[in-house]
Amino acid sequence: MLYKMNLEYILFLDIETVPQYEDFRLIDAETQELWAQKTDYHRKDGATPEAYYDRAGIWAEFGKIVCISVGYFKLEGETKSFRVTTFKGDEPQLLEDFKTLLENHFGLAKHMLCAHNGKEFDFPYIARRMIIHGITLPYHLDLFGKKPWEVNHLDTMDLWKFGDYKNYTSLKLLAKVLGIASPKEDIDGSMVRDVYYKDKDVDRIVRYCELDVITTAQVFLRLRNEPLLNEAEIKRIEH
Template sequence: MVDQIDITKVLFLDIETVSGAPDYAALNENMQHLWSYKAPSALKRYGEELTEEELAASYTDKAGIFAEFGKIVCISVGAVYRDRDKRLKIRLKSFANRDEATLLREFSEMIDQYYGDVNRYYICGHNIKEFDVPYICRRIVIHQLPMPALLDISGKKPWETKHLVDTMELWKFGDRKSYVSLKLLAAVLGFPSPKDDIDGSDVGRVFWEEDDVERIAVYCEKDVLATAQLFLKYQRKPAFADDQVVFVER
């Protein structure tokens, strides 16, 4: 299937998330109580009762991966186009904002304006079906914003969501047992690693302690570029060279 997709019809996407509050102590009593139920499964310590210290540490480490306890601080996208010489280029842009509702609204408006036809366009990401898309959709509902057409997938059958292309799923070839990182596939398939500054475990600290949304956006865009490079590998096509990558100023 991937060989038949026109890459200029694909929007590559990645998100970065953090905990919804700076730390466990900043949560109200009800949310602290609810986290005490969630934390044991997040730590794979099912049925255990955690101490306050363990709850606080687990919130810092794990809350950001759950849409109910975290929030999105950056959505980066990559759009591929052909220049005047018919050469492929990829334009990278980030929706990064301390206010999640603003970020989601701007992203959703862009999606509907340029990628509104589910029969013509695709969204592609690494582990996008298990993480990025559900997370975005849940946060859109939480903020009571309109759902973009390409993300309006609740209750849809698998054959109705063929516009969602997951590069991790493509690598599985029917194997459902394990997660394969984008960084590992970059090493195996020989394209530049997406991460050379911070990693996922640093994003919360960079946001809450350093207040550096720009740094997070740069990190997120590298993931998007790596996903596009992986997509080209699946199509047996050359990777993007440095002069084929365009960064949109924020």
């Protein structure tokens, strides 16, 4: 089935997230207590809720999205290209812009969303943040009442599992074992919070996010046993 999918029907994506506030002390007392309860199981070695707050970005209830990068293939005969763009800025607006893209270009049942670990992170995180901001979910994120086979979500990590639910493989590791050249990233996921709040360099985060989208697309091509994209085939565009 993977080989039969039309590449032009797939939207590849990645998100970057940070804690909603730069400092734990900026949160109201009730939310601080809820954070303490939420992270009680995860905190080890006596770490306090405040000390653990730098990880708040991984939970949609306590974090926010600072950018969504997307990529899609364009096929013209034997020639293909991969277009990449990013939605960034104020979270409600970037979510609205992303929703508009889905509805105008990837809103039909034939279309699919693809991300690495997207089923566990990107897709539900985006949906939850949309609900929090009062944004009606677009077709591909509104899963209520849908049968599993009606949910057109692809996940390169899930595809690599081949039914092994215990296996977690990072995008970087998967790219390495599949022979995909590792992009030259000057940051990693653990640094996004500081780059956002301390350096205030969203563009640096965008570059990192877009590289992950490109790598996810390359992994997908390898899973189909197809040639990888070359640099000339990758087009970065403004939305």
